[in-house]
Amino acid sequence: MTEWWRGSVTYQVYPRSFQDTNGDGIGDLAGITARLPHLAQLGVDAIWLSPIFKSPMADMGYDVSDYTDVDPLFGDLAAFDALVARAHALGLKVIIDQVISHSSDQHPFFRESRMTRDNPRADWYVWADSHHDGSPPNNWLSVFGGSAWEWDARRRQYYLHNFLPSQPDLNFHNPEVQDWALSVLRFWLDRGVDGFRLDTVNYYFHDRELRSNGPMPQKDNRPPVNPYDMQDHVFSKSRPENAGWLERLRALTDEYPDRTMVGEVGDAPWRNVAIMAEYTQPGRLHMTYSFDMLGPEFTAGHFREKIEGFFQGAPDGWPMWAFSNHDVIRHATRWADQGAGDAVAKLAAAMLLSFEGSVCLYQGEEVGQVETDILYDELTDPPGIRFWPDYKGRDGCRTPMVWDASDHGGFSTVKPWLPVKPPQLARNVAAQDGLAGSVLEFYREMLAFRRATPFLRVGRTRFFNLPEPLLGFARGDGLACVFNLSARPVTLAAHGALIPGAPCHAAHLEGERLLLGPNGFAFVQGDAPLLLSAE
Template sequence: MTEWWRGGVIYQVYPRSFQDSNGDGVGDLPGIIRRLDHIAGLGVDCIWLSPITRSPQADMGYDVSDYRDVDPLFGSLHDFDSLVEQAHARNLKVIMDQVVSHTSDLHPWFQESRLNRTNAKADWYVWADPLPDGSPPNNWPAVFGGRAWEWNPTRGQYYLHNFLASQPDLNFHNLNVQQGVLDVMRFWLERGIDGFRLDTVNYYFHDKKLRSNPPNKLPEHLPYAVNPYDMQEHKYSKSQPENVDFLKRVRTLLNEYPGAASVGEVGDSHQSVQLMAEYTSGGDTLHMCYGFDFLGNDFTATHFRERIETFFKVGPDGWPCWSFSNHDVPRHMTRWAKHSQSPAELARQSAALVLSLKGSVCLYQGEELGLPETDLLFEELTDPRGIRFWPEDKGRDGCRTPMPWDAGEAPNGFTTGTPWLPVKPAQSALNVASQNADESSTLAFYRAALAWRKQHPCLQTGEIAFLKAAEPVLAFTRLEGNDGLLCVFNLSAEPQSLTVTGLLDGTTLEAVSQNADLDGIALTLGASGYAFVPVPAGRPVDLRAA
């Protein structure tokens, strides 16, 4: 079976916000089924479902209380089976979130573990005695604020929670926990799922000695961080070396199901690409990983080049999955807006860039519409992170608002009821129906760009080599056999003039290029311009400022 995931494009569906079918204001599985033709029509290869398993929804499904059932909010196991079947009928793979670094405190495993120190699940979570003064065993903070330790008077111990206190961490040093997690994955693989997106994949193991983390080096102009979590170097609380051996066990399981694939989320600001490479190298760990390197504010040629080159230097046989937006960060249309004069041109440029990098690609729902971040009021928030750190950190609700489907007024066909998060005018105006009727829309471009990518093997699995170019120009070649492209991007609103050597006479730009002109060896890129130029195999090309 071909490795569909290598160079594949994954479309992330956030089920709460995709399509509501029953009027309760929350998206669900029947709603996703209704909109499958939209996803298939884009030309992507796979759907990633954010959490749909049973949960009290304290962290919007990332707090699982039953790994083997669909939460009634989203439907039923029958709905899940139907979704997979109908997606497969459209040649779409389906992967689902597996949130196994932690559970909900309502999960039966934790309910048993918390009772005493001698029960069968006593060591399934990370428990620790207090220090002599009653304080927690170390200085580890929680991502969502406060200490990462919560007192349990029944056991007379603290338990570890890297996120909310209602999300206790599983103890992966216990082999029974590892097997329990693998059994959960097998349950879904037997139902026909095509793989998993593994949430917080580098959080599985903690330091057995529970050593305190050292302080993080903050910029001189920043005496403290908005979130104290960022004031530590998380040397002992995550990203432990034991993680790799467990990932090999995951790969061994997936190998039993031909075509099944994994993509891990690496949450580590200091060594993200290094861990991505480590976790995907050797052919016996994960298939793909993504990090947060391109999910921040950096939008420079140096940044993109350094991160990609570092990945393939650390793991030449590893495989990344690049993304510019997802459910955890502000949408890139807002993060990078200052670098472009036109939102529509920025949307096309960012799509062209992510689709031409070496690796697989993950697109987040609404990206194909050019949706910006939604500006929400405090009283409209549901995200615990945003509520805690407002207004310096407004949380993740702004990127999670519902998809606008129909023309007209909000909520634009998402629901017949009141949506769980509001659809604001900026998002409403970019609805699917209006863009479907416009051949020059961002949606039309995404479809054309994805189809064009599939015509070029070099963009799916070809080698990447960066050319010397000064900011704000990012330039590289992609080569696979006789298929080759020179890819040049102007990451600014100011025109750039370049000279290209090594092209064949009469070479013209690929049709998906934007604000670009090639006249012989003279290449001009306007604001947010980019050019794709065919290059002959084995013939070196060079680029310099005109």
């Protein structure tokens, strides 16, 4: 079996927002299939599809009511098969989301489970009695606000939901639940998918004793917008039993050649790297997807700490890094004050695609897409509605892909489910295609450079001790990568030569002086490239 996933670049497609072909304002599988040539030309290795399964769409598909069928909004199984076949013909792998830590409350299993306390699936979800005063079993909180426990009048018990009340958690302490989940993955593996992105991979197990969580250390006396951030969730997720379950998942995946799994890990910042290391030990996940670079931090020290921390804790493990996804503010907006828009977009791409590990790009970042300013009456995202206006939810990064400057950006012929506004319309694929110096053409150039440079895909990393705002490291034995994370010019003493034809921005090598302009970066070669100091 090959390890195609090691050092690969995956492109996340948010199906609702990629391309609408049937005129309902919502993207579909046929639209993704039609746009696959764009991704092949971009130069990525794989696509990741956010959930496409049957769902009431209370959480935009992350509440699944049928795990082995496609929601009619997106098409059907035949359309899915056609997408996979076309992707494979273009040399693209296909990874699909698997949301098996919880289901929709409309799933037949939950409907059965809530009927009585002694039916065949009574223990398939997490049920618990109330305290004598009617209060929930413990203090666990939902990511989306409020208690993580919902009272069910028929069973006269509480059930656990880490997200919406309509997303009850499955009970993975029950071996039957594990067996069922494996059957779901086998269904899609038999259909030809190349792997899975495992949603909330550290949420599968809960503490059997239902012990309450303790407080999270706070930076100041002002409470966060969401009380969930006030708890240290040591008992409601990331439990030790998860390791054995991941080994069962890996054993199944290994029955199929050239398949992969990447798990989404979300926990306290000081715990995240340790969990990623634990989950990528031999015989578990191939990769873990990190949230460590999805926040506002934009310093050389931050990026170095996360990369070094992972490989120190998991020398045999493998991470997947990302700067944007469907849950966070787009990085072109998060880091907008670090320099000019296009320059920051190119710098971010050059950095991300130089990091040791695999990489995930989010749709639209290849044109430098920015966050959409969503008004309250345009919201669809439950936590955005609940915590407005201090938290505006995730709709701003989920607006439709902008293909051209026509009405609705070429996404649809009708009003889309989320608006395409002028700032987004200005950053469209057609306007940048073939345009020298555009963000899109830079992504194509950088992806081609990564693919043609083995050191960037699998070379080990050695960081240079450079002061802020400089990030510098060697990949393998003959490649140095240097980035200026600021809008002011800097000069370094350097030995080596710029790699001919390699992507660079605002970089000049004069003798043994490397000049980096605002947000400049360069790739330097030599037998032993040395970056000695910043001047």
